[in-house]
Amino acid sequence: MIAFAALVDALVYSRSRNGKLALIADYLRATPDPDRGWALAALTDGLDFPAVKASTVRNLLMDRVDPVLFQLSRDYVGDTAETASLLWPEPATIPGPPPTVGEAVAALSAMTRASVQQGLAALLDRLDANGRYALLKLATGAMRLGISARLAKVAFAQAFGVSVEDVEEYWHGQVPPYLPLFDWAANGAPPPSGEDLPLFRPFMLAHPLDPAAEPDLADYAAEWKWDGIRVQVSCNGVETRVYSRSGDDISATFPEIAAALTIPAVLDGELLVRGSYQGAAEGGAASFNALQQRLGRKSVSKAMLADYPAFVRLYDVLIAEGEDLRPLAWERRRMALEGLVPRLDPDRFDLSALIPARTFAELAEVRAAARDAAIEGVMLKRRDSPYGAGRRTGLWYKWKRDPLLADCVLMYAQRGSGKRSSFYSDFTFGCWTGDPDQGGELLPVGKAYFGFTDEELKWLDRHVRQHTVNRFGPVRETDRSLVLEVAFDSIHASKRHKSGLAMRFPRIHRIRSDKPAHEADRIETLRALIAD
Template identity: 90%
Template sequence: MIAFAALVDALVYTRSRNGKLALIAQYLRTTPDPERGWALAALTDGLDFPAVKASAVRTLLMSRVDPLLFQLSRDFVGDTAETASLLWPEPAGPQLPPPRVDEAVAALAAMTRASVQHDLAALLDRLDADGRYALLKLATGAMRLGISARLAKVAFAQAFAVAVEEVEEYWHGQVPPYLPLFDWAANGAPPPSDEDLPLFRPFMLAHPLEDGAAPDLSAYAAEWKWDGIRVQVVCNGQATRVYSRSGDDISASFPEIAAALPVPAVLDGELLVRGSYQGAAEGGAASFNALQQRLGRKTVSRAMLADYPAFVRLYDALIIAGEDLRPFAWEQRRLALEALVPRLDPARFDLSALIPAQSFADLAEIRSGARDAAIEGVMLKRRDSPYVAGRRTGLWYKWKRDPLLADCVLMYAQRGSGKRSSFYSDFTFGCWAGEPDADGLGGSELLPVGKAYFGFTDEELKWLDRYVRQHTVNRFGPVRETDRSLVLEVAFDSIHASKRHKSGLAMRFPRIHRIRADKPAREADRIETLRAQVAD
């Protein structure tokens, strides 16, 4: 646990990607099994300990220190694990040596709601402040170290001088502490076997199309970028799985998709919900708001299946009937996919249509008119491109539609987490329900329409933090209410009706576009203006 705590501490203070890669690679090379495998799972959020939640940590700490001291310290520090690690009283008398990572994982996994207070305290007593911080981060699954699963795989590849594409291919289907994976990479053993398993394969991803770029459409195919979630449907002839873009198995949430693929294949597409929207044919795709009703559910009722029927709009084919198509050109894979689709249930699968644009100018004009609820933008795919994992320059591009904009009034702010824990960086904003008076402070109700925590620069964050502190009119725990004086220009992809919000509206992907300190609050947008843009 000492070496893992040192790694976590170093990662906290390392901002560069290459620096993080070097730290993780060194740890993986020099740490024995199974400790390094459990640590790798912790860094990539691959562990879950149901009894050890942040609430259990708070309850435990407040039994050891003054509750008011904890609350004040937590508000100042902005992180429960860091606060607990620093405030935890040093135990009296001799203690056992620090646990290894694998020992700590076994102890955490064995804890129950009845035993967590005693057993977690026993572990914390064996560690110093750095060790306690690492243990609590591992236990609660809130590492927040800027380590994505992709970065961890790259670090693994660097540690043992193997190809990251191979790491991604073998990673899925393995479980912590990944002993076969380490045996292959570190000791030259055969790759982990994936026979008889419907395993996830790494997605091919696209680069954003830069402003001013105009690829030659004779070399690229254009198709719509649908606004659902990217999925991979895998059937090995015995079982079928539906995987999200991150490789999570979401088959239980969409059982009708898992049951609908009758042939061995690995297919890439967009998961959507049937519906209708302006300009769409009967049975087209509904907005993302409809899909959200299905996401994250462990069980799905019959009513949910009937009201929000899911289907996959297919983009690509990786494998069909045992033949790996990934080395083939996109045009060849497209022909194979077109031949397969008629064999599939049309209620569950259809084919993403190509856009018949003759030139890039034609495509730009078509894209500019794409405001349908289920369209997020345009994809450009090089016709001779193989299907390769990750982002490869020049092969695929995504060209999102221009965002919608609204002038909103700042209402509430809350501190962030991690490196933002000292700043007010989560902002709730609203629009007027009716006409405000001349001062912009009364005569109309301001209703929340969204919350954003990105889109601004570091300098703008400092300015916003200072503004919140100087314009606070009320406090609700960690939330500060501000006076109704600052206008924020908010960019968002679409807006939907929502029963969860008093305004009846919810934005999709809101972000702060500009700070409009020059604009009077009374000139911010009205709820009716946003309601007119609601996607069906």
């Protein structure tokens, strides 16, 4: 646990991607099994200990230190794990040596609601402040160190001199502490095999397009980029699973999709919900807001299945009836997909149509007219491109539609976590119900925590501190003086928000300190942007 705590501490203070890669790679090489596998899972949020909650940590501290001191310290520090690790009283006698990562995982896994208070306290008593911080982050699943699964895989590849493509291929289907994976990479054992399982295969991703480049459509095919969630449907002929872009198994959330594919194949497409969408040339897809009613549910009622029927608009085929098509050119895979689609359930699968544009200028006109369709933009795929994991330069491009913009008024702010725990970086903003001089009020329309530079973050943090008019726990209410230009992809009706609106992907586009708050946009202006 000491080495893992040192790694966590170093990652907290490392801003460089290459620096983080080197730190993780060094740790993986130097640490024995199973600790390195458990640590890797912890860094990528691959561990879950149901008995340990943030409230568990708070209750432990409340029993040992002055509750007011804890609350004041937590508010100042901005992170429960860090506050607890520093305030934890040192025991008169240390009950034992620091646990290894494997011992800590075993102990945390065995804890129940009845035993967690005593068990977690016993672990904390055996560690110093750095060790306690790492343990609490591991236990609560809130690392927030900027370590994505992709970054961890790259670090793993660098640690043992294997290709990241192979790591991507073999990683899925393995469970912590990943002993077969380490045995392959570190010891030269045969790679883990998943040929007979409906496993996830790494997605091929796209680079943002620079329109000034104007790629030749003789070399690239254009198709819609639909506004749903990217999924992979994998069937081995016996079992079918539906995976999200991050590789999470979401079959239970969309059982009708899992049940619909019986042909041994791995398909890539966009998960959507049936419905009408004004202006959608291909038709049949409702807005993202409809799909959102299905996301994140562990079980789905019959009413939900009927009201929000899901389907997959297919982009590509990776494997078909035992044949791996990924090395083939896109054109050949497209032909294979077109031949496969008629054999699939038409209620659950259809084909994403190509855009018949002959020139880039013509494609730009089509894209510009797509604001009212259930799409995010267009995709450009090189006709001779194989299907490779990750982003491959020059092969696939995404050209998202221009964002919508609205002038909103800052209403509330909350501190971030991790590196941002000392800054107010989560901002809630609103628009007017009418003329503020004639009784119009502000209603929240969105929340954003990115889009600004580091310097702008410091400026916003200072503004929040200087313009606070009220406090609600960790939230500060500000005076209604600052206008933020907010960019968002689309806006939808929502019964969950007082304003009746929900923005998709809101981000701070500009700080409009020059604009009076009463000139910010009205709710009715945003309602006019709702896609039917």
